Amino acid sequence: MYRDPDVYTLEQEKIFQGPVWNYLALEAEIPNVGDFRTIEVGDIPVIVNRARDGKVHAFVNRCAHRGATVQRLIHGNAKSHVCCYHHWGYNLEGNLVGVPFARGVEGKGGLPEDFDKKEHCLRKMRVETLNGVIFGTFAQALEPLEEFLDTTFVNQLKRLFNRPIKILGYQRQRIHGNWKLYTDNLRDPNHGGLLHMFQITFGIARLNQTGGAMVDKKARHNMSWAAQDMGKNNSDAEYSTPRENNNLTLKDGSLLQYRKEFPDAYNLTIASIFPNCIFQQIGNTLAVRQIRTKSVGEFEIFWTFYGYTDDDTSMDQHRLRLSNLVGPGGLVSMEDGEAIEIVHRAIAADEDKHAFVEFGGRGPVGDQDNLVTEAPMRGFWMHYCELMGITPGADAHANA
Missing domain, CATH: 2.102.10.10 (Rieske [2Fe-2S] iron-sulphur domain)
Known part of the structure; x- marks a missing residue:
């Protein structure tokens, strides 16, 4: 499913030109x-x-x-x-x-x-469009956009685009791997506190923090989220002090600062809309990511960073400073690209084998109340197989 050029060709018809927004x-x-x-x-x-x-x-x-x-x-x-x-x-x-x-x-x-x-x-x-976000489809008979997104994701877009925005800039990242390895990564909050050393070092991602994942009624979309731990006496020092005794410090501690700007407690939301986009809130850095396929083994992530028109200069600069967390040289997302490339290379000789995706359990996919889960990945693949005409567990070539 990750390396077969024929599967990739079929995806262009069944997924991107299919019944999706x-x-x-x-x-x-x-x-x-x-x-x-x-x-x-x-x-x-x-x-x-x-x-x-x-x-x-x-x-x-x-x-x-x-x-x-x-x-x-x-x-x-x-x-x-x-x-x-x-x-x-x-x-x-x-x-x-x-x-x-x-x-x-x-x-x-x-x-x-x-x-x-x-x-x-x-x-x-x-x-x-929804609150200034533009979607398009080649499927003229597809359900309306808000019905496709479902309540959780309509509300999330209305939350993020709650007032006029201004564009702050763009980044592009070319990754040599299959595009679905990136959608897997986005639906796997389990890796955040293990792979991303910047987050681990400074304690801004912890698997025991308040967080989880939400899905739509078909489990095709996913929003991984984390929140300031309610009811706990968290201090800024807890997040700015290295977790290990490695004497690492930041010259500019504001890189770790979250300025509360929404009425809820979320300080991280990664909303992944099937098939090709992500709406990101990492602290105060707000962005949309679009997945642009190039071949079976290559894709591009296109970041659009934004703020609000009523932001002052200080907030503009803060958002731009935090944008260093993501992108091709990001203090966080740099490892995502590397992880995808090493998986894509490693599976080349065993294309008929399977990944093990059972964190979060088996059975129906629903909302998750923790970050140690891969269940949303299975939701993506269930809908993917439906659109591709593939029976899960059967030979891909025979069904495709």
């Missing part, structure tokens, strides 16, 4: 008419932009004529999108509006008389 972008990234960003949904290049009617539209970034990339910039503002190859032009809704020499030159050449621009639009996605 894919995260696309944030409305704050395209505030004005003509603003656009180019992204990927699985292997498919996509343009997300704001049209003249103020609405957000998304469509495949591939010319209907000969398949060239239409918009080659990562972001910008445009009145239309024009392919550089033969200058076919598309409006901000993805409709074909211009074809050079459509009637030929001096009555010679050109397109047939029955050519209809309406039949040669860019492939459009259905788009819905």
